[in-house]
Amino acid sequence: MKVVLARMLALAVVLSGLAFPDAAAAQGGPTRPGRRELVGYVRDPAGSPITGARVDIPGDSTQSDDRGLFRLWTRNIDTVTIVVRRIGFEPAEALLTARNRQWDSVYVELEPNAQTLPGRRVIVSPGMREKWMAEFDDRRSRGLGVFLTRDDIAARNTSRLSDVLRDRRGVQVVPLGSGRYGVRFATHTGKRGSNCQPDVFLDGVRARGMELDDIFASTVEALELYDTFSTVPMQFSPETNTVPCGTIVVWTRLPGRANREPKRPSA
Numbered sequence: 001m002k003v004v005l006a007r008m009l010a011l012a013v014v015l016s017g018l019a020f021p022d023a024a025a026a027q028g029g030p031t032r033p034g035r036r037e038l039v040g041y042v043r044d045p046a047g048s049p050i051t052g053a054r055v056d057i058p059g060d061s062t063q064s065d066d067r068g069l070f071r072l073w074t075r076n077i078d079t080v081t082i083v084v085r086r087i088g089f090e091p092a093e094a095l096l097t098a099r100n101r102q103w104d105s106v107y108v109e110l111e112p113n114a115q116t117l118p119g120r121r122v123i124v125s126p127g128m129r130e131k132w133m134a135e136f137d138d139r140r141s142r143g144l145g146v147f148l149t150r151d152d153i154a155a156r157n158t159s160r161l162s163d164v165l166r167d168r169r170g171v172q173v174v175p176l177g178s179g180r181y182g183v184r185f186a187t188h189t190g191k192r193g194s195n196c197q198p199d200v201f202l203d204g205v206r207a208r209g210m211e212l213d214d215i216f217a218s219t220v221e222a223l224e225l226y227d228t229f230s231t232v233p234m235q236f237s238p239e240t241n242t243v244p245c246g247t248i249v250v251w252t253r254l255p256g257r258a259n260r261e262p263k264r265p266s267a
Contacts, residue, residue, distance in 0.1 A: 040106030185246035198246035
């Protein structure tokens, strides 16, 4: 058995010649002519499966299921870069090399990356999500930013949030490497370059260092974009004197929830 250990950003990706016998069978699905199947698992250091991890290779992406299992299809090539991300964990990136024109099964171990946030007491009632969306609608009615609803996102039929914003005025989509893209505001890129990353808030909490493509588009209910500091609502203002390169607010969907329908006036 050949085992190769690759580490990047304190993460471990273990490539093992020992196949996972239940992986392909569990995923099912037909073969694809001219493509190679790549199967693997995502686990935490204790060996527990990580659900909902985003797994990317050039030309394909997926999410790990409730067993941490994922399945991808590569082109007929012998090397490919794989990137695995999950909120709350350090991302993993590694270059995989095929043996005898086949991919070994991949075992990915993600290290937790807890973010230290200011001390707050948060109580989420069953109606809190509806309250957030009502506030979203109120801000949208004022027209100080760019607002996208679930219908806008679903209409693009893509898993990448960056694709949803490609044709938005004042927004630039920049390559980050390994098939990833970042969203930047044209207002700031001329002064600070493409590394001028906007602040991202996820369900009202600032997510430091997060890129929009770290979140699957299918899990998002709504987006708010503010390219200038003067338009940012008070609750999303920075807690320091540093002016951000724009602000993006992401509101996620409740699991299994259907697209939100607009309220119709009573007859």
